[in-house]
Amino acid sequence: MVFKAIGKYKLLVFAALVTMIIQVAAALWQPQYLKNIMKVMVDTTLSTNGKVDQISSYGFGLIAIAVMGLIGSVLNTIAAAKIAQSVSADIRESTFRKIQSFSYEDVEKFSASNLVVRMTNDLNQVQMLLMMVFQVLIRVPMLFVGAFVLSIMTMPQLWWIIILMVVLIVVVTAFSMKAMGPHFMAFQTLMDKINGIAKDNLRGSRVVKSFVQEKNQISKFDKESDELFGHNLAVGYIFSTMIPAFTIISQLAVFGAVLFISTYITDSVSVATDQLGGIMSFIQYMMQIMFAIIMGGMMSMFASRGFVSAGRIQEVLATEPSMKYDDVPDEKLTGSIKFDDVSFAYPHDEDMTLKNISFEIKDGEMVGIVGATGSGKSTLAQLIPRLFDPNEGTITIGGKDLKHVSQNSLKQSISIVLQKAILFSGTIEDNLKQGKTDATEADLNRAAKIAQAAEFIDRLPDRYDAEVEERGNNFSGGQKQRLSITRGVIKNPNILILDDSTSALDARSEKLVQEALNQELKGTTTIIIAQKISSVVHADKILVLDEGQLVAQGTHHELVQSSEVYQQIYDTQKAQED
Numbered sequence: 001m002v003f004k005a006i007g008k009y010k011l012l013v014f015a016a017l018v019t020m021i022i023q024v025a026a027a028l029w030q031p032q033y034l035k036n037i038m039k040v041m042v043d044t045t046l047s048t049n050g051k052v053d054q055i056s057s058y059g060f061g062l063i064a065i066a067v068m069g070l071i072g073s074v075l076n077t078i079a080a081a082k083i084a085q086s087v088s089a090d091i092r093e094s095t096f097r098k099i100q101s102f103s104y105e106d107v108e109k110f111s112a113s114n115l116v117v118r119m120t121n122d123l124n125q126v127q128m129l130l131m132m133v134f135q136v137l138i139r140v141p142m143l144f145v146g147a148f149v150l151s152i153m154t155m156p157q158l159w160w161i162i163i164l165m166v167v168l169i170v171v172v173t174a175f176s177m178k179a180m181g182p183h184f185m186a187f188q189t190l191m192d193k194i195n196g197i198a199k200d201n202l203r204g205s206r207v208v209k210s211f212v213q214e215k216n217q218i219s220k221f222d223k224e225s226d227e228l229f230g231h232n233l234a235v236g237y238i239f240s241t242m243i244p245a246f247t248i249i250s251q252l253a254v255f256g257a258v259l260f261i262s263t264y265i266t267d268s269v270s271v272a273t274d275q276l277g278g279i280m281s282f283i284q285y286m287m288q289i290m291f292a293i294i295m296g297g298m299m300s301m302f303a304s305r306g307f308v309s310a311g312r313i314q315e316v317l318a319t320e321p322s323m324k325y326d327d328v329p330d331e332k333l334t335g336s337i338k339f340d341d342v343s344f345a346y347p348h349d350e351d352m353t354l355k356n357i358s359f360e361i362k363d364g365e366m367v368g369i370v371g372a373t374g375s376g377k378s379t380l381a382q383l384i385p386r387l388f389d390p391n392e393g394t395i396t397i398g399g400k401d402l403k404h405v406s407q408n409s410l411k412q413s414i415s416i417v418l419q420k421a422i423l424f425s426g427t428i429e430d431n432l433k434q435g436k437t438d439a440t441e442a443d444l445n446r447a448a449k450i451a452q453a454a455e456f457i458d459r460l461p462d463r464y465d466a467e468v469e470e471r472g473n474n475f476s477g478g479q480k481q482r483l484s485i486t487r488g489v490i491k492n493p494n495i496l497i498l499d500d501s502t503s504a505l506d507a508r509s510e511k512l513v514q515e516a517l518n519q520e521l522k523g524t525t526t527i528i529i530a531q532k533i534s535s536v537v538h539a540d541k542i543l544v545l546d547e548g549q550l551v552a553q554g555t556h557h558e559l560v561q562s563s564e565v566y567q568q569i570y571d572t573q574k575a576q577e578d
């Protein structure tokens with residue numbers, strides 16, 4: 001996924017590589033100049049003026065190389081940042097697009113908050129990884145190999161010091177990384193948990209406040225936060241021993257090199273003159289080798305987090321939507337519905353939530369669904385617009401098997417107003433137009449009137465342009481339900497499903513909505529899921545659900561006579577009203 005996304009930015013990748021090579025070349029070149037400067041300094045055959053001239057020209061060369069390295073570094077950072085940001089923006093958009101193609105079931109499988117963490121936290125990790133790859137990860141091996149080769153070329157007799165130093169640093173780095181590994185791995189999981197707690201807390205702040213749950217929430221948050229702190233502390237301790245270990249190794253290496261070279265100085269003055277310049281650059285190369293190994297180790301550890309995150313995003317991108325739509329022409333389906341021996345289980349659920357359901361609804365009928373809490377009313381309703389597919393049996397709409405109609409046909413023909421009124425941040429108009437993108441003002445007015453929303457929309461100074469806050473928090477429960485019903489009826493669907501959508505409305509408003517629906521949506525098949533039998537008493541047909549089974553169907557009068565379950569519900573509700 002990441003490689004494919006990077007492929008789009010070949011020119012930037014080329015620029016990042018070239019600028020990285022310039023940086024490495026500058027770093028490796030500098031010690032050579034130093035060596036030459038030292039050589040000139042101790043050269044007894046040169047006059048003072050001659051020395052000054054040569055040292056100045058080497059000095060200018062040294063500055064030029066440093067400037068070259070600096071420019072390389074700035075340009076490399078720009079190129080790396082552009083690649084990282086462009087690629088992560090592309091991945092973010094494709095991930096969001098992919099999630100939009102998911103069925104409701106797919107979203108449930110991942111869980112909504114998990115998908116949010118993948119699109120935010122994980123994507124940030126990938127962005128940091130890309131930045132690292134183009135700034136450091138490729139530079140490290142180049143610097144290591146270059147400094148290693150040049151150090152041995154500069155002081156061939158000290159090869160063993162280099163090898164010894166490399167071995168010691170690799171051992172210390174490997175031990176430290178091994179010790180840090182589990183802590184880094186724990187970071188991601190704890191960050192997920194901390195994000196989840198913070199998000200739940202803020203989303204449910206009304207519940208937290210009303211149940212005075214602040215202390216509980218704080219202790220829950222503190223527990224995870226303290227654990228994260230513990231891991232951070234452990235990493236800090238390991239670092240604090242790593243740094244002195246590296247310092248000791250490097251000082252021992254320098255000491256060894258100087259000690260060894262000093263034997264040459266006593267042996268022969270001419271050799272020593274040559275070696276003195278070399279020792280300077282040799283020490284610099286040693287430092288570069290050490291830097292490369294330490295950086296390599298650290299970066300690979302951080303990079304592993306990035307790879308885990310890339311894997312988590314890849315998992316989303318590789319998920320094929322579980323629901324496929326046939327590529328058939330769009331059509332407006334008529335409102336007849338037939339369930340033929342339909343059974344359904346939620347993903348990961350072993351038991352069937354709906355069992356062997358069969359019924360028929362004629363075009364234009366008004367049908368009520370009643371049953372105890374958890375009997376499967378909403379589940380049944382959600383199968384009609386294909387939010388889920390049944391595990392067994394078939395559902396036909398307008399005589400067509402649901403599995404063989406296009407997604408647009410379903411969208412044009414069926415509206416479901418869910419139990420929980422969900423609004424999006426934006427304006428009222430933005431929310432209502434989700435029901436019909438090209439809705440005119442007349443459409444909005446008509447639908448708002450049916451849903452009894454017009455009375456409060458007209459009182460708002462900005463009417464349809466009024467702002468809706470995140471999750472519709474600036475509207476009351478009843479107002480949110482009315483807006484949801486408006487959104488549902490705006491496109492004049494052939495099938496309208498109201499899933500307990502008037503529960504927050506007062507009895508008068510509920511009655512007005514029903515009357516308006518009867519008048520304005522005459523030919524529409526209307527399915528009303530209701531807690532109160534009084535809401536569906538006039539329905540052409542009532543379906544009675546009990547523990548996932550359709551135990552009775554008929555008109556109110558028929559059911560009062562024939563269905564025990566219906567009678568029980570009816571009697572209980574009547575007793576409550578009395």
Ligand SMILES: Nc1ncnc2c1ncn2[C@@H]1O[C@H](COP(=O)(O)OP(=O)(O)OP(=O)(O)O)[C@@H](O)[C@H]1O
Pocket residue numbers: 108346349353371372373374375376377378379380419
């Ligand atoms: N998304 C889901 N994943 C797993 N199980 C679910 C899911 N939604 C509902 N259920 C389970 O399916 C069963 C039927 O739930 P459903 O919401 O259809 O009942 P209902 O009759 O509409 O209830 P209510 O009147 O309380 O709205 C319940 O046992 C519920 O726990």
